[in-house]
Amino acid sequence: MAIFSKTCEYAIRAVFYIAHKTANGGRVGIKDIATGIDSPELYLAKILQDLSRKGLISSFKGPNGGFFIEPALLNKPLSEIVEAVDGDSLFYGCALGLKQCSEINPCPLHNDFKAIRDKIHLLLSTTTIGEFNSELMNGLFSLKK
Amino acid sequence: MAIFSKTCEYAIRAVFYIAHKTANGGRVGIKDIATGIDSPELYLAKILQDLSRKGLISSFKGPNGGFFIEPALLNKPLSEIVEAVDGDSLFYGCALGLKQCSEINPCPLHNDFKAIRDKIHLLLSTTTIGEFNSELMNGLFSLKK
DNA sequence: ACAATAAAAGACAAAAATATCTTTTATTAT
DNA sequence: ATAATAAAAGATATTTTTGTCTTTTATTGT
Ligand code: FES
Ligand code: FES
Numbered sequence: 331m332a333i334f335s336k337t338c339e340y341a342i343r344a345v346f347y348i349a350h351k352t353a354n355g356g357r358v359g360i361k362d363i364a365t366g367i368d369s370p371e372l373y374l375a376k377i378l379q380d381l382s383r384k385g386l387i388s389s390f391k392g393p394n395g396g397f398f399i400e401p402a403l404l405n406k407p408l409s410e411i412v413e414a415v416d417g418d419s420l421f422y423g424c425a426l427g428l429k430q431c432s433e434i435n436p437c438p439l440h441n442d443f444k445a446i447r448d449k450i451h452l453l454l455s456t457t458t459i460g461e462f463n464s465e466l467m468n469g470l471f472s473l474k475k
Numbered sequence: 476m477a478i479f480s481k482t483c484e485y486a487i488r489a490v491f492y493i494a495h496k497t498a499n500g501g502r503v504g505i506k507d508i509a510t511g512i513d514s515p516e517l518y519l520a521k522i523l524q525d526l527s528r529k530g531l532i533s534s535f536k537g538p539n540g541g542f543f544i545e546p547a548l549l550n551k552p553l554s555e556i557v558e559a560v561d562g563d564s565l566f567y568g569c570a571l572g573l574k575q576c577s578e579i580n581p582c583p584l585h586n587d588f589k590a591i592r593d594k595i596h597l598l599l600s601t602t603t604i605g606e607f608n609s610e611l612m613n614g615l616f617s618l619k620k
Numbered sequence: 621a622c623a624a625t626a627a628a629a630g631a632c633a634a635a636a637a638t639a640t641c642t643t644t645t646a647t648t649a650t
Numbered sequence: 651a652t653a654a655t656a657a658a659a660g661a662t663a664t665t666t667t668t669g670t671c672t673t674t675t676a677t678t679g680t
Binding site (some may be wrong): 359360361375376378379382383389390391392393394395396397 | 654655656657658659
Binding site (some may be wrong): 480481482515516517518521535536537538539540 | 667668669670671675676677678679
């Protein structure tokens, strides 16, 4: 198993893609995004509709329409995307699936896992949506293949 | 999304349960295990069959039959259970689902994620199946609720 | 030998995740 | 106004994961 669901992988890659493509204004269409991140177009459309409803990305219909990200939202943490799609069990849940992760009734992995889980949470809450824009423009980072 | 699949959560909890229940010999039946880790009995049976075929746990049929773990296997790393059930993408896969995680074609999260991924791998390969036996016998750790 | 026990195996069922198809709505340009 | 464009919405399909049911096989005790 991967760390994120397939849906979440697509969501993150799409958000990074939209962010760096519209950082200087303009909009980017679903076909462009789907090709740019190598994902099934119609499934991605559903995911972006959802993010749009939740206000994490924006869109316009019609000619010259497409998706974009409000400049102010470029420094939102990536954790908000993850939480919107996969929920927060990666940040707060028990590694072994106990109903409640707690010090009172800990599973055997609790102590060591909590440390790692907190690092994941920290990474995702300190990484912003627009953080990689210039590297992505320069082709230093990849979102496909 | 949680870090392990439900199947893997049950598998780990069951292995810990069997380990500490049979550390001093004897066998433990599926009903006992399912109750002890709070999992659906018949589904767990399938999971244990699989682990048994792979040689990670042992079993006997008939009266006084049940599951147990060869003493020598008690210091096998937990990572083998995880790998047998969930595969190795948690240890080697790209966070964003790129086909290949590599320095040559890295995703934006690559550097930070690799560090965390390695910690997860280290934790699971240095934790052994029998490591928590005494704490489990003492009730210091929990495998249910 | 025979009955009782308990896991193995195979088939099936339900739910969730992933993916696709079709129709509608908003926007733009002619 | 009208046609063209592109996302939104709703419905449907496929695949995977999770869970259950039934039959078979191995083992034990009588
Ligand atoms: S109780 Fe399992 S991780 Fe905290
Ligand atoms: S390329 Fe994505 S984690 Fe290495």
